[in-house]
Amino acid sequence: MNRPKPDEDQELVARTQAGDASAFDQLVIKYSPRLYGLVYNMTSNHEDTNDLLQDVFAKAYKAIRGFRGKSSFYTWIHSIAVNMTLNFLKKRGRRFHMSLDDVDSSIQSDKEFLELTARSSPVREADLSELQRRLNEAMMKLSDEHRAVVTMFHIQGMPHAEISKILHVSEGTVRSRLFYANRQLQNYLDEFRKNPVS
Amino acid sequence: MDDFDDKEIATLLRLKRHEQPSPGYFENFLHEFHRRQRDELLRQPLWRICLDRANDFMFRLNLSRLTSYPAAVAAVLVCAAVISIRIYQEPPAGNMAARQEAGLSLPVERDAEWTLASPVAMRVFNSKPLRSWNKSGHTHLRNGGTPPRYVLDSVPVSYEPTFRF
Numbered sequence: 001m002n003r004p005k006p007d008e009d010q011e012l013v014a015r016t017q018a019g020d021a022s023a024f025d026q027l028v029i030k031y032s033p034r035l036y037g038l039v040y041n042m043t044s045n046h047e048d049t050n051d052l053l054q055d056v057f058a059k060a061y062k063a064i065r066g067f068r069g070k071s072s073f074y075t076w077i078h079s080i081a082v083n084m085t086l087n088f089l090k091k092r093g094r095r096f097h098m099s100l101d102d103v104d105s106s107i108q109s110d111k112e113f114l115e116l117t118a119r120s121s122p123v124r125e126a127d128l129s130e131l132q133r134r135l136n137e138a139m140m141k142l143s144d145e146h147r148a149v150v151t152m153f154h155i156q157g158m159p160h161a162e163i164s165k166i167l168h169v170s171e172g173t174v175r176s177r178l179f180y181a182n183r184q185l186q187n188y189l190d191e192f193r194k195n196p197v198s
Numbered sequence: 199m200d201d202f203d204d205k206e207i208a209t210l211l212r213l214k215r216h217e218q219p220s221p222g223y224f225e226n227f228l229h230e231f232h233r234r235q236r237d238e239l240l241r242q243p244l245w246r247i248c249l250d251r252a253n254d255f256m257f258r259l260n261l262s263r264l265t266s267y268p269a270a271v272a273a274v275l276v277c278a279a280v281i282s283i284r285i286y287q288e289p290p291a292g293n294m295a296a297r298q299e300a301g302l303s304l305p306v307e308r309d310a311e312w313t314l315a316s317p318v319a320m321r322v323f324n325s326k327p328l329r330s331w332n333k334s335g336h337t338h339l340r341n342g343g344t345p346p347r348y349v350l351d352s353v354p355v356s357y358e359p360t361f362r363f
Contacts, residue, residue: 019254025228032227037215046219053227054234061235065253132217135210154211182204185211189202 009073016064024064027073028057034156035081041151042085044140052088056081071165079166082148089144131189138188146181153178 015023032053039056040049060080067076139147148167152158153174164171202210239247 028228028231032224036219041214054231057231058234150211154208155214182207185207186202
């Protein structure tokens with residue numbers, strides 16, 4: 001996913017700070033699909049994601065007057081979303097159910113999907129939807145912090161430096177969390193491949 | 199069969215970005231956001247709304263960027279405090295005369311307050327002299343109507359016997 005241009009955001013932020021509510025509407029329209037993916041892949045629940053995303057933008061709207069531009073709006077809004085989602089997950093604990101495990105039909109035309117299913121691989125041998133379901137389960141077995149890093153790096157395509165700014169940790173911590181999370185996911189999926197019925 | 203490698207897992211994870219909500223969700227998202235904001239505004243108490251309006255007003259004035267603003271406010275407050283203290287300390291004109299009278303009679307009362315514990319050098323001797331310097335030490339006036347009167351002892355000292363048995 002391409003990162004939005006910071007200049008456009010600065011102008012919209014300045015207009016919002018000056019009292020132009022329609023400028024914030026444009027920021028909502030611009031960032032809601034991206035933040036939806038971030039929050040959803042951390043919660044695996046559509047209703048929770050919807051409520052959280054509404055709260056994220058409401059909080060951002062209230063706090064935007066205090067935004068001084070030390071970081072980009074992109075980093076700032078993502079930081080709010082990740083922190084609110086992590087707090088929500090701590091309160092929720094392990095009580096959750098997955099509500100959205102269907103992949104969009106556009107996946108059939110995805111270049112990476114075609115490459116993945118074309119060559120001989122474990123993915124080709126397994127049913128993709130079942131594999132996605134297992135992957136979601138494996139994701140939810142990760143700790144909240146590891147899942148956040150995996151979501152931002154692998155799914156959202158953010159660089160390590162950006163993730164470290166959002167989470168307020170070092171890049172080394174981001175890399176070590178990614179390494180550990182990859183090992184965990186690999187173990188879960190290998191177990192599924194060896195015992196598909198489990 | 200091969201195990202999943204890092205690349206395949208990364209690819210599988212990237213495919214998760216195709217997991218999207220129902221069509222039209224993001225069109226309704228903004229309307230839902232506005233509706234929630236209105237509901238929240240209606241639930242807020244009146245004082246909170248007034249406070250927010252005041253904050254908006256201050257923010258639009260952009261007072262926070264005026265670096266001397268806090269110093270100016272502090273200076274005005276200090277000046278007001280000093281002036282008000284001076285006004286309260288300054289007595290009215292009528293009381294001034296009464297205070298001056300009280301000051302004249304004060305030294306007489308001070309003698310009663312003086313104790314041995316207080317330093318001697320600090321004592322103010324304001325006692326009035328018994329006679330004025332113009333008056334003589336005689337009991338009668340020289341130029342008065344009655345002449346001076348002298349009283350003699352009944353027995354002079356020279357007539358007293360030296361020894362008595």
